[in-house]
Amino acid sequence: MTDIALIVNGENKTVSVPPETTLLKMLRENLNYTGSKLGCDVGDCGACTVLVDGLAVNACLILAAQAEGKEVLTIEGLSTLEKYHPIQKAFEDVAALQCGFCGPGMIMATKALIDQDQDLTKQEIKDALSGNLCRCTGYTKIIEGVVDAYQEITGKKIPATKPRVA
Amino acid sequence: MIRRGKGVGCMWYPIGFTVAANPSAATVKVNEDGTATLLTGTVETGQGSLTVLAQIAAEELGVSTDDIHVVSADTDTTPMDTGAIASRTTYVTGNAIKLAAENAKKILFEVAAPLLDVQPNQLEAVDRKIQVQYFPQRCLPIADVALQAQFVMGRPPIGSASYNPPTVGMDPETGQGKPFSTYVYATQCAEVEVDDETGEVDVIYMSAAHDCGTAINPMLVEGQIEGGISMGIGFALQEEMLFDDKGRQLNPNLTNYIMPTSLDMPEIDVDIVENFDPTGPFGAKGVGEPTAVPTAAAICNAIFDAVGVRITSLPATAEKVLRAIKEKNNSEQKFIPAAE
Numbered sequence: 077m078t079d080i081a082l083i084v085n086g087e088n089k090t091v092s093v094p095p096e097t098t099l100l101k102m103l104r105e106n107l108n109y110t111g112s113k114l115g116c117d118v119g120d121c122g123a124c125t126v127l128v129d130g131l132a133v134n135a136c137l138i139l140a141a142q143a144e145g146k147e148v149l150t151i152e153g154l155s156t157l158e159k160y161h162p163i164q165k166a167f168e169d170v171a172a173l174q175c176g177f178c179g180p181g182m183i184m185a186t187k188a189l190i191d192q193d194q195d196l197t198k199q200e201i202k203d204a205l206s207g208n209l210c211r212c213t214g215y216t217k218i219i220e221g222v223v224d225a226y227q228e229i230t231g232k233k234i235p236a237t238k239p240r241v242a
Numbered sequence: 243m244i245r246r247g248k249g250v251g252c253m254w255y256p257i258g259f260t261v262a263a264n265p266s267a268a269t270v271k272v273n274e275d276g277t278a279t280l281l282t283g284t285v286e287t288g289q290g291s292l293t294v295l296a297q298i299a300a301e302e303l304g305v306s307t308d309d310i311h312v313v314s315a316d317t318d319t320t321p322m323d324t325g326a327i328a329s330r331t332t333y334v335t336g337n338a339i340k341l342a343a344e345n346a347k348k349i350l351f352e353v354a355a356p357l358l359d360v361q362p363n364q365l366e367a368v369d370r371k372i373q374v375q376y377f378p379q380r381c382l383p384i385a386d387v388a389l390q391a392q393f394v395m396g397r398p399p400i401g402s403a404s405y406n407p408p409t410v411g412m413d414p415e416t417g418q419g420k421p422f423s424t425y426v427y428a429t430q431c432a433e434v435e436v437d438d439e440t441g442e443v444d445v446i447y448m449s450a451a452h453d454c455g456t457a458i459n460p461m462l463v464e465g466q467i468e469g470g471i472s473m474g475i476g477f478a479l480q481e482e483m484l485f486d487d488k489g490r491q492l493n494p495n496l497t498n499y500i501m502p503t504s505l506d507m508p509e510i511d512v513d514i515v516e517n518f519d520p521t522g523p524f525g526a527k528g529v530g531e532p533t534a535v536p537t538a539a540a541i542c543n544a545i546f547d548a549v550g551v552r553i554t555s556l557p558a559t560a561e562k563v564l565r566a567i568k569e570k571n572n573s574e575q576k577f578i579p580a581a582e
Contacts, residue, residue, distance in 0.1 A: 120496035175288030214472030215504040
């Protein structure tokens with residue numbers, strides 16, 4: 077067993093797990109943060125995306141021990157009981173999620189993208205979310221939600237694409 | 243060279259099969275605080291059906307959608323439903339819920355009528371009130387009527403109903419009959435860019451016009467159509483299960499079974515063509531599966547428009563398109579006889 081000390085959603089945690097445990101397995105099974113989803117377990121689907129020191133990572137692809145001493149943010153760390161995070165609010169407002177399994181990963185990937193505080197274009201949003209698979213929505217409303225959240229959080233505007241049909 | 247092409251795909255799709263029993267049942271109970279509880283056996287898989295079903299019950303009872311508490315998909319407590327299949331939920335389950343709400347409303351009207359000195363058939367339920375038609379100032383809050391019904395009249399306002407699109411047997415001789423209750427129609431247009439040196443196809447624009455009866459929740463209809471298009475694009479260009487000669491799947495994970503990502507999605511224009519269907523709840527039909535039907539046809543037609551080749555087996559991968567382009571070029575090569 078390995079003892080791992082890390083910060084999850086702002087709280088100090090110490091966990092004792094076998095050394096081969098992935099960060100995702102530790103979050104879900106030892107710390108009970110089941111918001112991060114186990115989709116493919118090989119880094120294809122992005123449903124397990126969490127932030128480690130502000131960077132979006134597939135929690136199924138890194139070992140829990142690699143997060144030693146680092147700050148991990150999961151979907152549970154975004155909202156409080158009273159208030160949604162602006163990204164969650166934007167996703168809800170445009171009905172960006174259907175079955176919702178990709179949702180925690182999509183939202184965390186969005187947070188990592190918006191936190192970089194760069195001027196974003198729609199294409200860059202599509203690039204940033206291309207590692208998160210979604211079978212229900214066709215991504216269209218998810219991207220709308222990211223655009224809304226970005227504009228709400230940063231106050232910047234993303235130019236709307238010209239409508240094809242008048 | 244990148245070549246651009248446009249293509250159209252059209253379809254019709256049946257809603258509510260009638261060749262076999264296809265029932266849904268529902269119970270609506272109006273509570274003494276003016277809210278209502280809806281029991282339905284159908285399953286929400288993310289398409290938003292419970293929202294739409296709550297909207298149907300709310301509209302019938304004249305309350306807000308927020309006032310409806312939905313209990314669904316529990317075989318211990320909820321009535322029978324054939325299932326969230328065949329794009330039938332809004333149409334069949336919606337009809338059952340509308341009938342159940344009507345039955346509950348009938349009790350409310352019978353209780354309210356003597357209090358308002360009118361006949362039950364002169365009443366309507368609007369804005370959380372039971373009111374006299376054309377005389378909206380003569381009204382009672384639904385909560386008061388429900389309370390009166392339960393504790394004074396001893397008639398709790400509960401309605402149960404089931405709906406089964408009339409089963410019509412097929413003629414065993416001719417195979418003719420009426421297999422479905424109603425039909426929806428759609429047209430999708432695709433604009434693609436095809437690289438004639440690599441065969442790569444990029445869908446850059448899709449436009450989708452769908453008839454779904456009354457769009458009870460247009461935002462959810464849009465979500466269904468956009469999701470259907472992404473599945474259609476995967477079907478047309480990317481997704482294929484490959485097996486070896488022993489029947490083992492060669493691409494059993496998402497690294498090599500390629501499904502669309504956000505980068506594969508084109509700009510999409512959705513056009514909801516509303517068309518009241520008298521047999522559906524508030525004129526609604528359905529929109530689920532039809533959204534993925536015409537996409538691949540539209541894309542393959544657009545490929546033909548761009549580079550003049552017909553792809554007749556899906557997915558239209560770059561390899562297949564390039565092979566077809568080469569075959570076409572070879573067959574069009576003019577034979578120049580050697581000079582004598």
